[in-house]
Amino acid sequence: MHAVRRGGPAHRARPWRMLAGAAALACSAAGAIAAEPADADAGRALFTKDTTPACAVCHTLADAGATGTIGPNLDELKPDAARVAQAIRNGVGVMPAFETLSDDDVQRLARYVAGATGAAP
Numbered sequence: 001m002h003a004v005r006r007g008g009p010a011h012r013a014r015p016w017r018m019l020a021g022a023a024a025l026a027c028s029a030a031g032a033i034a035a036e037p038a039d040a041d042a043g044r045a046l047f048t049k050d051t052t053p054a055c056a057v058c059h060t061l062a063d064a065g066a067t068g069t070i071g072p073n074l075d076e077l078k079p080d081a082a083r084v085a086q087a088i089r090n091g092v093g094v095m096p097a098f099e100t101l102s103d104d105d106v107q108r109l110a111r112y113v114a115g116a117t118g119a120a121p
């Protein structure tokens with residue numbers, strides 16, 4: 001009987017420890033991605049609608065809500081920023097080169113994709 005009573009508070013204490021751990025994880029992940037929130041928003045807009053054709057038409061990227069399946073799933077590929085910029089500028093296979101994008105937009109998009117997939121910038 002005593003054992004059951006003592007078990008109660010211990011069980012209630014556990015979820016708190018797990019919550020604290022999850023919160024710490026969530027914070028560090030958000031910090032890495034949202035270093036420059038405005039830049040990330042601009043990158044996401046470029047990805048979903050501001051290029052022609054939009055990256056999202058062909059690629060899956062969870063952060064952008066994109067579910068395209070013509071190109072590789074970027075959440076799985078996790079390309080770094082240099083690889084994304086290279087693909088945008090020169091095209092890859094059936095992926096067209098986006099020659100009319102400014103250098104700033106290419107960089108913004110590259111940083112956004114690399115950040116959103118957790119790849120090194």
Ligand code: HEC
Binds near residue numbers: 056092
């Ligand atoms: C018309 C469909 C299409 C569009 C639009 C498109 N892609 Fe792609 N993308 C592809 C395909 C297909 C591949 C794989 C090509 C191959 O490996 O032969 C690819 C490959 C890539 C890769 C991997 C390159 C590598 O090194 O393997 C990246 C990164 C990428 N795309 C990013 C983007 C971004 C960012 C945009 C928007 C500016 C975009 N793509 C627009 C179809 C597309």
